[in-house]
Amino acid sequence: MDVSHIVERINDLFDIANKEVFFSESGVTYHTDREVKKMGYCVNLTLETIEEARIHGVDMMVTHHPAWEEIYGLKEACLEKLAEYGISHYYNHLPLDDCNFGTNDSLVKKLNLRNVKKTHEWEGLYFGRIAEYDEEIEFNELVKSIENLLEEPVKSWRFNNKRVKRVGVLCGNGGPTACIREAVENKCDVYITGECNLYTIEYAQLKGINLVVGSHTFTEIFGIESLALKLKKNIKELEVVRLNEKHYEANIK
Numbered sequence: 413m414d415v416s417h418i419v420e421r422i423n424d425l426f427d428i429a430n431k432e433v434f435f436s437e438s439g440v441t442y443h444t445d446r447e448v449k450k451m452g453y454c455v456n457l458t459l460e461t462i463e464e465a466r467i468h469g470v471d472m473m474v475t476h477h478p479a480w481e482e483i484y485g486l487k488e489a490c491l492e493k494l495a496e497y498g499i500s501h502y503y504n505h506l507p508l509d510d511c512n513f514g515t516n517d518s519l520v521k522k523l524n525l526r527n528v529k530k531t532h533e534w535e536g537l538y539f540g541r542i543a544e545y546d547e548e549i550e551f552n553e554l555v556k557s558i559e560n561l562l563e564e565p566v567k568s569w570r571f572n573n574k575r576v577k578r579v580g581v582l583c584g585n586g587g588p589t590a591c592i593r594e595a596v597e598n599k600c601d602v603y604i605t606g607e608c609n610l611y612t613i614e615y616a617q618l619k620g621i622n623l624v625v626g627s628h629t630f631t632e633i634f635g636i637e638s639l640a641l642k643l644k645k646n647i648k649e650l651e652v653v654r655l656n657e658k659h660y661e662a663n664i665k
Contacts, residue, residue, distance in 0.1 A: 413647065413649075415500045418643070418647075418650075422474075422502065425643075427511075433537065438503060441457070442494040444494075444498050444500045449649070452470035452473050452474070453639070453653075453655065456475060456480075456657060457473065457478055459489060461655050462499065465499050468655065471499065473500070474502050474639065506537045509538075510539060515634070518638045519631060519634055519635075523543075523558070525581075529541070532594055541581045542580055543581060544577055545576065545579070548576060550575060551570055551602065558626060567623075567625045568623065571616055572621065576602050578599060580594065583632045584605070584631060584632050587605065587608045589612065589615045593615070600621060602623070603624070606628040606630075607625065637654065
């Protein structure tokens with residue numbers, strides 16, 4: 413199957429209300445004529461994940477993020493490496509954060525939470541969630557379950573003594589205070605995200621909301637995995653493999 417047909421199958425998985433926004437936040441960044449028999453998925457397009465794709469004999473990579481513009485020179489280096497190895501690349505960013513099988517909903521489901529509402533709207537897409545447990549749990553129990561799920565240490569701050577019922581979830585970069593404010597306004601006991609800074613922590617303390625911060629990458633892995641597995645289910649002959657990424661972020665927070 414060629415790349416364009418793979419992309420068509422991916423697009424069919426989404427309810428595309430705003431085509432302009434959808435296609436500005438997803439698409440092919442490098443296209444080869446190579447038939448796609450084996451697809452590799454991961455969160456980030458980097459030189460390291462491209463090398464993983466080569467090692468696994470992948471014809472096409474599907475990622476959540478394209479090469480980060482903030483890392484100067486990465487985009488050009490990745491395109492050069494993709495061309496050298498003859499590997500196509502597709503990414504899907506905000507639509508995957510928004511959809512019911514994407515980054516946020518997948519993490520919510522993995523944590524045995526029940527979705528209450530979508531939050532953090534941008535151009536008709538929602539990149540956050542409010543979710544609840546059927547029965548309250550201890551904060552330390554939640555932290556441990558997140559670490560087991562992400563397979564990495566997380567940072568946590570306890571700013572209230574309540575058991576956990578209502579949780580705000582924003583996979584990836586939910587560090588800005590405007591993001592955590594939505595969890596506060598929705599009366600969450602805990603806010604879970606993948607990045608933070610001084611303001612995130614100070615604001616959480618000010619408002620008395622507990623805070624759990626994993627890594628940007630591994631809070632989002634389950635969304636891109638869900639996309640890949642749905643594609644595999646629809647295309648029986650397609651082989652799908654997860655590409656390994658290093659746990660850099662867990663060590664630098």
